[in-house]
Amino acid sequence: MADIDAIQVQDLNHFFGAGDARKQAIFDINLTIERGGLTILMGPSGSGKTTLLTLIGALRDVQFGNIRVLGRELNGADQSALVQLRRRLGFIFQAHNLHESLTATQNVMMGLQVHGPGNAAKQRAAVHHILDLLGLSDRWDYLPGNLSGGQKQRVAVARALVSNPEIILADEPTAALDKASSQTVVELLKALGQRRGATTVMVTHDPRILELADRIITLEDGRIVSDQRNN
Amino acid sequence: MSKLLSLLFGRLPIGWLQLSHSKGRLIAAVSGVAFANLLVFMQLGIMGALNNSTIAPYALLDTDIIVSSQAGNTLTDSDNIAQVWMFQALGVPGVSAAMPIYIGNLPITLDDGTSVTLLVFGVDATKPAFVSRAIAQLLGQLTIENTALIDKGTRGIPPDVIADIIAGNAFSFEANGRTISAIATMDVGGGFLADGMIVTSDQSFFRLFAARSSAASNHILLQVDEGVSHDAVATRLRAILPAHSVKVQTVQEAAGADLAFMSTQRPTGIIFGFGVFMGILVGLVIVYQVLSTDVADHLGEYATFKAMGYGSSFFLGIVFEEAIVLAVFGFIPGLIVSMGLYAGLVSVTGLPVEMDVGRAVLVFLGTLTACTISGAIATRRLARADPADLF
Numbered sequence A: 001m002a003d004i005d006a007i008q009v010q011d012l013n014h015f016f017g018a019g020d021a022r023k024q025a026i027f028d029i030n031l032t033i034e035r036g037g038l039t040i041l042m043g044p045s046g047s048g049k050t051t052l053l054t055l056i057g058a059l060r061d062v063q064f065g066n067i068r069v070l071g072r073e074l075n076g077a078d079q080s081a082l083v084q085l086r087r088r089l090g091f092i093f094q095a096h097n098l099h100e101s102l103t104a105t106q107n108v109m110m111g112l113q114v115h116g117p118g119n120a121a122k123q124r125a126a127v128h129h130i131l132d133l134l135g136l137s138d139r140w141d142y143l144p145g146n147l148s149g150g151q152k153q154r155v156a157v158a159r160a161l162v163s164n165p166e167i168i169l170a171d172e173p174t175a176a177l178d179k180a181s182s183q184t185v186v187e188l189l190k191a192l193g194q195r196r197g198a199t200t201v202m203v204t205h206d207p208r209i210l211e212l213a214d215r216i217i218t219l220e221d222g223r224i225v226s227d228q229r230n231n
Numbered sequence B: 001m002s003k004l005l006s007l008l009f010g011r012l013p014i015g016w017l018q019l020s021h022s023k024g025r026l027i028a029a030v031s032g033v034a035f036a037n038l039l040v041f042m043q044l045g046i047m048g049a050l051n052n053s054t055i056a057p058y059a060l061l062d063t064d065i066i067v068s069s070q071a072g073n074t075l076t077d078s079d080n081i082a083q084v085w086m087f088q089a090l091g092v093p094g095v096s097a098a099m100p101i102y103i104g105n106l107p108i109t110l111d112d113g114t115s116v117t118l119l120v121f122g123v124d125a126t127k128p129a130f131v132s133r134a135i136a137q138l139l140g141q142l143t144i145e146n147t148a149l150i151d152k153g154t155r156g157i158p159p160d161v162i163a164d165i166i167a168g169n170a171f172s173f174e175a176n177g178r179t180i181s182a183i184a185t186m187d188v189g190g191g192f193l194a195d196g197m198i199v200t201s202d203q204s205f206f207r208l209f210a211a212r213s214s215a216a217s218n219h220i221l222l223q224v225d226e227g228v229s230h231d232a233v234a235t236r237l238r239a240i241l242p243a244h245s246v247k248v249q250t251v252q253e254a255a256g257a258d259l260a261f262m263s264t265q266r267p268t269g270i271i272f273g274f275g276v277f278m279g280i281l282v283g284l285v286i287v288y289q290v291l292s293t294d295v296a297d298h299l300g301e302y303a304t305f306k307a308m309g310y311g312s313s314f315f316l317g318i319v320f321e322e323a324i325v326l327a328v329f330g331f332i333p334g335l336i337v338s339m340g341l342y343a344g345l346v347s348v349t350g351l352p353v354e355m356d357v358g359r360a361v362l363v364f365l366g367t368l369t370a371c372t373i374s375g376a377i378a379t380r381r382l383a384r385a386d387p388a389d390l391f
């Protein structure tokens, strides 16, 4: 397992719209991301970062080219295979997307229960453990409405990480946060990712986060224009 | 509640949590379902009372086959039938005995000035075999002219008067220029048919209704020999009696036909049927509205769950969970309020409106079905939850 690359992208092209409105967003992307580490996707607005991330995350159908995620080909895969694959990934969105009717614990629990019912007491323990790691030990039973922006985003991180995903995909997870909270969230994300051996791919504009990256890929107009590794 | 549902589903009860989080929506939906239940229960209650009253007079009789005029509609809404057919019928193998029964509507004015209409059954006081056991015991007393048995539920007759009759003091009233003495009581409960009922001998009947004669009764009641099939005898009777003017029905067929007539041919039956339909429609629309708004409001969360790897059955589960919660929580107050209103109706109108377990179960299952159908329609909106829109 470990010898398969986390993500392999070959000759990827992607179009939006149809007819005259048809517009290409991704041009001939080839990319391999090995297991582990924090890879950052950069680039100006409209350069295709989100499009690439949603394609890798099996949230959008592949049109041209191939994407293999954890060894699974996405092009032409059926819906249930995609659903299965998504369970091995962790998503962190720009907006926290927490369910407002569920407490912090219950929201994170959703990240576990996607794998089946299981032992409720053990699940609660795992959820509380990760909430504690993210500094939310006194917020277990709070509804999102009663949490600050940074706390909500940390709950979202906990939800993405609780089931030990093999790949974490994050799109500007700190965009809605102040500087201090952003730093905390990304540091926690990196630390947890490292400890659990996850591969993290994150879109960000935040220059202070770049120092934390193992690899920085820059997109422009749907093409990769630079690919550097920090050692 | 949440814990219980968690155990039940083996997952967090998202539907319940979602509904209980938006209290306003939950209250609106539950009141909607309760109101729909109330509508349906009231209609069914009154329809049930109508049905009960329609067939209540059959409890007075003990007969196997009823021969009537084709021109009549029901037992108490009938045309005259010539006595000659009774003698024909008695000649048919399997028929053991026959009795004509006379039925008429008798308007009377009570001492306090109220006018009520009594349904009068005139029977042969020497043939106890044709009336129910309770009445058969009293039948001998009716051989005295102008005496009657009166239904305890007769409107306008106060309970203490009824108690008085039971105690042995006859109650007299004027009717068609004669004085009738109610010498004993019976339990029928006519409700919709008339304000009350009395049973008299045929002789007293002819005195009350001077225009009626023994040559034409309302029905001819027949009894069949022990062990002989009623249907077979009815078939034989139909073969010899003229089908265009005479109708032969077993007592079960007659009661069934009366129910069918009252619920489909009479405006009241049709109105109540329409009321039930409206109640169901109101419930369906309210639940659909609430569930589909709820789905629309949570498309973002659902898209997130889709991205996390939840499949479509999970989302259907949430919507159906909500539908079931609404059905159960709406049904309980609906049932309680309906029972209260039934009690009110009984005390105000004296109609035999009662809640029976069968009806409650039926309405509950109907509520579940209606809520599930609404939920199923509401799930069409789920398709719009697209995880690709989340980033």
Ligand SMILES: Nc1ncnc2c1ncn2[C@@H]1O[C@H](COP(=O)(O)OP(=O)(O)OP(=O)(O)O)[C@@H](O)[C@H]1O
Residues within 6 Å of the ligand: A016, A017, A024, A025, A043, A044, A045, A046, A047, A048, A049, A050, A051, A052
């Ligand atoms: N759903 C869509 N329909 C049509 N065009 C789209 C859609 N999503 C993205 N695009 C177009 O594709 C291109 C790439 O968009 P994308 O969202 O991937 O850029 P991005 O790098 O994430 O930008 P940002 O930094 O602003 O988030 C843009 O030109 C955008 O207008």
Ligand SMILES: [Mg+2]
Residues within 6 Å of the ligand: A049, A050, A051, A171, B391
């Ligand atoms: Mg973007």
